[in-house]
Amino acid sequence: FPGGCIIEGNSLATRYQWKNSVGPVENRPLNENRWNYTFKHKAFPDYFQTYGLGFFEYFQLAEDLGAEPLPVISCGLSCQYESNEVVPMDSLQPYVQDALDLIEFANGDTTSVWGKVRAQMGHPAPFGLKMLAVGNEQWGEVYPERLEVFAKAIRQKYPDIQLVGSSGPSASGDRFDYLWPEMKRLGVDLVDEHYYMSPEWFFSNAARYDNYDRKGPKVFAGEYASHHKETQKANNFLSALSEAAFMTGLERNADIVRLATYAPLFAHVDAWQWNPDMIWYDNLRSMRTPNYYVQQLYAMNPGTDVVPLTNNGKPVTGQDSIYASATTDKATGEIIIKIVNANNKEYNASFAIKGLKKNILSDGVMYMLQDNNLLSTNSLDAEKVVPHMSQLPAMGQSLDLNLLPRSFIVARVKTKPIK
Incomplete structure (x- = not known):
């Protein structure tokens, strides 16, 4: 200011x-x-x-x-x-x-x-x-x-x-x-x-x-x-x-x-x-x-600590037009992954989080901002481009997602010990 x-x-x-x-x-x-x-x-x-x-x-x-x-x-x-x-x-x-x-x-x-x-x-x-x-x-x-x-x-x-x-x-x-x-x-x-x-x-x-x-x-x-x-x-x-x-x-x-x-x-x-x-x-x-x-x-989904992340074994800094970062939330025990698919087609991703050790990914929620038209805008009369929430099933040791084209996703995933 x-x-x-x-x-x-x-x-x-x-x-x-x-x-x-x-x-x-x-x-x-x-x-x-x-x-x-x-x-x-x-x-x-x-x-x-x-x-x-x-x-x-x-x-x-x-x-x-x-x-x-x-x-x-x-x-x-x-x-x-x-x-x-x-x-x-x-x-x-x-x-x-x-x-x-x-x-x-x-x-x-x-x-x-x-x-x-x-x-x-x-x-x-x-x-x-x-x-x-x-x-x-x-x-x-x-x-x-x-x-x-x-x-x-x-x-x-x-x-x-x-x-x-x-x-x-x-x-x-x-x-x-x-x-x-x-x-x-x-x-x-x-x-x-x-x-x-x-x-x-x-x-x-x-x-x-x-x-x-x-x-x-x-x-x-x-x-x-x-x-x-x-x-x-x-x-x-x-x-x-x-x-x-x-x-x-x-x-x-x-x-x-x-x-x-x-x-x-x-x-x-x-x-x-x-x-x-x-x-x-x-x-x-x-x-x-x-x-x-x-x-x-x-x-609204910052996390507390950054954790290393790979997609299909590769870094996630724009490879295959996929961008992502991951954090953990000490208060909730969740892992928060933010993902962008900049492709004009669907993409099958498999995100591995370093440090899971004896834990696996449990169920969670996903917020997605997506539009097939890159030139879409919102207006005072209607907000067309807004996030939508959906549930995520239990995943195991990796977060496997079918990413829609031209999408931004925030996934909050719980973890639990391997029995």
Whole structure:
């Protein structure tokens, strides 16, 4: 929060300043939105922020959801796509102080300056902030030299706060290749990678993190979505299926990929600037996209530990256009397998889970998102692409499934000892 280029602003003057977003709502100033001038179908810019939902409300929302807040603060660079404004190094201290004050607002004692403000707003207990991102999609030498100043100050005063740095606006290329070593040099805890790419890219990058350096910073897949340009980036089933395949790689490499965020979340059907988006709505109704259901199935079936998986004796990272990952759930004793069949025909799979030992697979349930038409979409009037649940019979030592073409499956299978 507040997300993306909003934190940078079209200019430094229009950057998101968190101190303007707390205190009495009626006293919060209006601010121009970063995307104000990017609506090609509008004659006049009219996209502003009231700060009605500010950092206090954001922290409250995270608390209500049982989620961990991840604020993003300005590093002294305006949006580099829009502007070349850079805060000189000898003038950076107020920006650094804003970062320190935000941590104090979230976690500080009620006797501290900003902890007192939080208490006066009705929340004397600290919010327990653990993470902070500095900058958004910055690039070039100007970014790490400023990030280094922030990192030194934050670690000195708040050594337990995890810092999130950036690898730039794309998943590869010169900017990406320059920034990753810089993030390692600075020792950030997480590196924010962004990718808005084609469905083909998502399928082919399911093994992206298999060989990442386990000794360096972890990964925050901070913004990603499959963009099918042939259909004007519609939220179709193809984009959702490719994301599901890619996410098997995120789950399989959960030791390196700590966080992942589909983006963006909401869009109004009559007032949107960017697509695709996860949830569309009008003034009365909302619609969940196929992409939403992929995210939902992953989020509701995470498991606790990743376990090795093979299909007919082979790895499952895209071989035969089959993608899969497996986890165990310590609380229920279940094995959870997520599977994508990207073929246009049925596929007979036999999944073996390493470590079953003296256990066998018992009965379970299967959730499936499937459509023979890759271009299928949902609408406000009807959600055509939705998951369907069915029962799974007892399996033995392997999970044998006849995978329907163009399908995403989540199987939750119980285990029991071999008698």
